[in-house]
Amino acid sequence: MHVGYIQTLPSWGLPAENLTAVVDAIRQARRIGTSADLWVLPELFSTGYLFADRDEAASLCEPIPDGPTVTALISIAMRERTAFVAGVAERAPDGRLFNSAVAVDSTGIIALYRKAHVFGNERRWASPGDLPFPVVTLAGARVGIMICFDWRFPEAARTLALGGAQIIAHPSNLVLPNCPDAMVTRALENGVFTVTCDRVGSEDHAGQQATFIGRSRIIGPDGKILSDGPADRPFCDVVEIDPARADIKRLAGGNDLFLDRRPDLYRP
Ligand code: ACM
Numbered sequence: 001m002h003v004g005y006i007q008t009l010p011s012w013g014l015p016a017e018n019l020t021a022v023v024d025a026i027r028q029a030r031r032i033g034t035s036a037d038l039w040v041l042p043e044l045f046s047t048g049y050l051f052a053d054r055d056e057a058a059s060l061c062e063p064i065p066d067g068p069t070v071t072a073l074i075s076i077a078m079r080e081r082t083a084f085v086a087g088v089a090e091r092a093p094d095g096r097l098f099n100s101a102v103a104v105d106s107t108g109i110i111a112l113y114r115k116a117h118v119f120g121n122e123r124r125w126a127s128p129g130d131l132p133f134p135v136v137t138l139a140g141a142r143v144g145i146m147i148c149f150d151w152r153f154p155e156a157a158r159t160l161a162l163g164g165a166q167i168i169a170h171p172s173n174l175v176l177p178n179c180p181d182a183m184v185t186r187a188l189e190n191g192v193f194t195v196t197c198d199r200v201g202s203e204d205h206a207g208q209q210a211t212f213i214g215r216s217r218i219i220g221p222d223g224k225i226l227s228d229g230p231a232d233r234p235f236c237d238v239v240e241i242d243p244a245r246a247d248i249k250r251l252a253g254g255n256d257l258f259l260d261r262r263p264d265l266y267r268p
Pocket of ligand 1: 173176
């Protein structure tokens with residue numbers, strides 16, 4: 001299968017414009033003979049990242065799956081015969097707001113995940129996620145989802161891998177420099193493919209400032225970097241992978257990444 005990412009420079013508060021940028025990137029890729037069965041998009045790709053407070057965030061959050069962004073992603077998936085994992089600002093039926101990600105394909109929404117490890121000023125508006133780390137069949141592979149800062153907690157990727165994920169889709173808005181390297185370890189220690197899709201640019205909003213580091217990456221189960229995006233500009237890349245490679249947890253020398261675990265000793 002082919003997996004790809006679309007590293008964007010979102011326009012704050014303009015979901016329709018940000019969706020158009022995604023469609024343009026997919027069409028541009030097609031013009032040069034490239035397409036992906038699964039595209040990963042950044043965290044909060046349709047809204048931008050910094051919100052002054054809960055009220056401002058609420059004005060841009062959407063119900064899932066019936067809001068305009070997820071509805072549009074499903075239409076694009078139908079038209080382009082593809083699937084997406086994308087970060088979306090969610091307004092839940094009970095009024096809580098979440099920094100969420102969806103998996104969608106041409107049949108509709110396949111998974112919803114709400115960011116477990118809410119980062120920094122996201123706490124001004126987002127409730128901590130209350131759903132399990134999902135692993136779903138998408139584009140013929142078993143795909144797990146985590147969002148950005150979840151990388152800093154190895155349990156997130158481990159939970160997805162133990163749940164059977166072959167690919168970890170990782171929508172991100174990275175501000176710390178360490179994640180691209182850390183994801184090599186996350187892929188290697190779990191024997192999975194990882195697709196981190198970051199954004200670029202800066203936001204200066206309501207007394208908050210963030211600069212995003214780009215450097216989206218696709219990494220193989222052996223820790224090999226298969227795609228390495230630039231730090232400073234929108235970029236899109238596609239890699240052909242065999243997801244079944246992630247089912248092999250055997251290591252050279254007769255060890256096994258999962259069977260040799262010692263959960264009986266894994267406590268403080
Ligand atoms: C982050 O979790 N967006 C840094």
